[in-house]
Amino acid sequence: MIKCGIIGTGIMGDLHAIACKQYSKCELVSVCDIDEKRVLSFANKYNIPKTYLEFKEMIKNEDIDTVIIATPDYLHCDPVLAAIRAGKNVLVEKPMATTLNDAQLILKAAKDNKNLFMVNFSSRWIPTHQNTKKAILNGEVGDIRYGHIRLENTYYVPTKMLSWSEKSSPTEFLLPHSIDLIRWFLSSEVTEVYALKTDGVLRSLGINTHDSLQSLVTFSTGAVINFETSWILPETLPYMVENALRLVGSKGAIYTDLSKQCLQIYGSQTNSPGSFLMEYLNGKWSGFFFDSVCHFFDCILDNSQKPLTNVYDGYKNTEIIVAMIKSAMEKKSIQLPL
Ligand SMILES: NC(=O)C1=CN([C@@H]2O[C@H](COP(=O)(O)OP(=O)(O)OC[C@H]3O[C@@H](n4cnc5c(N)ncnc54)[C@H](OP(=O)(O)O)[C@@H]3O)[C@@H](O)[C@H]2O)C=CC1
Numbered sequence: 426m427i428k429c430g431i432i433g434t435g436i437m438g439d440l441h442a443i444a445c446k447q448y449s450k451c452e453l454v455s456v457c458d459i460d461e462k463r464v465l466s467f468a469n470k471y472n473i474p475k476t477y478l479e480f481k482e483m484i485k486n487e488d489i490d491t492v493i494i495a496t497p498d499y500l501h502c503d504p505v506l507a508a509i510r511a512g513k514n515v516l517v518e519k520p521m522a523t524t525l526n527d528a529q530l531i532l533k534a535a536k537d538n539k540n541l542f543m544v545n546f547s548s549r550w551i552p553t554h555q556n557t558k559k560a561i562l563n564g565e566v567g568d569i570r571y572g573h574i575r576l577e578n579t580y581y582v583p584t585k586m587l588s589w590s591e592k593s594s595p596t597e598f599l600l601p602h603s604i605d606l607i608r609w610f611l612s613s614e615v616t617e618v619y620a621l622k623t624d625g626v627l628r629s630l631g632i633n634t635h636d637s638l639q640s641l642v643t644f645s646t647g648a649v650i651n652f653e654t655s656w657i658l659p660e661t662l663p664y665m666v667e668n669a670l671r672l673v674g675s676k677g678a679i680y681t682d683l684s685k686q687c688l689q690i691y692g693s694q695t696n697s698p699g700s701f702l703m704e705y706l707n708g709k710w711s712g713f714f715f716d717s718v719c720h721f722f723d724c725i726l727d728n729s730q731k732p733l734t735n736v737y738d739g740y741k742n743t744e745i746i747v748a749m750i751k752s753a754m755e756k757k758s759i760q761l762p763l
């Protein structure tokens with residue numbers, strides 16, 4: 426039986442708790458948040474016996490062997506290091522870290538640890554992306570030569586959903602998914618990035634971060650992929666996440682468009698509700714986020730299974746994000762590794 430503790434009781438903490446509760450071999454033993462009212466009501470909602478306001482107190486206990494970290498983007502490093510050093514299995518939300526220094530510390534700590542470490546790059550569990558990977562591996566489109574991937578949010582995300590948006594950015598919040606997918610699809614590392622960002626719309630609303638970033642990224646195979654992200658799509662869109670890609674290979678091309686999630690409802694309003702992150706269907710929870718968390722648990726219980734994403738993926742991902750932001754700030758191309 427996995428004995429798990431969750432750090433962070435926000436939007437993602439909720440989904441992790443639901444996944445823990447549904448996984449038959451996981452017991453949700455403890456939960457931590459800096460907000461006392463929130464942690465108590467969370468524990469009450471999910472029937473979790475122990476609550477903490479300080480993650481070090483929770484982690485040092487022997488009553489858990491596994492820790493899930495769902496704190497804001499810029500607050501992953503300290504709980505991750507504490508959990509690794511205490512010998513726990515660790516699942517950390519994306520991005521693994523937002524600075525190269527934090528990513529290096531985590532890489533080193535996780536390499537020295539025998540327990541499981543996974544970064545929740547949950548997009549790899551989206552069936553469309555699994556099939557994209559399969560098609561590339563089967564050689565259906567030849568070698569990927571160039572392409573475009575975009576992942577963007579409406580204003581809702583930085584202005585209403587996240588209380589910490591100015592301590593992150595669309596680049597740090599959204600591009601971890603796009604970067605992880607393309608590294609995975611191409612089985613190749615980035616050698617150079619050139620990025621440009623736009624600024625001003627969010628800052629005029631008092632949110633001190635950039636609005637959008639576009640980056641031309643060269644991979645060691647020679648492929649060049651254009652990454653695009655933004656936090657200023659209009660809220661009148663029927664969905665919150667714009668999500669599409671096109672990869673052109675030597676023998677064909679792959680197109681995906683997940684923005685409308687195949688469901689459009691035209692009632693008094695236009696609506697395209699998400700239907701595959703995590704949904705309660707036919708009496709149980711399912712969806713790609715649920716599948717990625719279950720995969721982590723499966724790997725803990727069966728050590729012949731290796732997690733699909735590891736600390737090195739997390740490290741390279743942060744390195745690329747840092748390089749993109751540096752490139753956009755300095756208006757010059759950046760060679761990798763940093
Ligand atoms: N894998 C995926 O598909 C997705 C992953 N994410 C990632 O999940 C992470 C969490 O995002 P989200 O749930 O939206 O954020 P939220 O702000 O909703 O939740 C974060 C929670 O962590 C709490 N917190 C902050 N510092 C600490 C601390 N030191 N100890 C314990 N708790 C703390 C916050 O408290 P307070 O509010 O009081 O500061 C808040 O309750 C982010 O890194 C995000 O990028 C997000 C969306 C999808």
Ligand SMILES: O=C1CO[C@H](CO)[C@@H](O)[C@@H]1O
Pocket residue numbers: 578582598599602665666
């Ligand atoms: O990680 C993520 C950030 O939030 C987005 C929604 O705004 C998700 O699409 C994405 O999975």
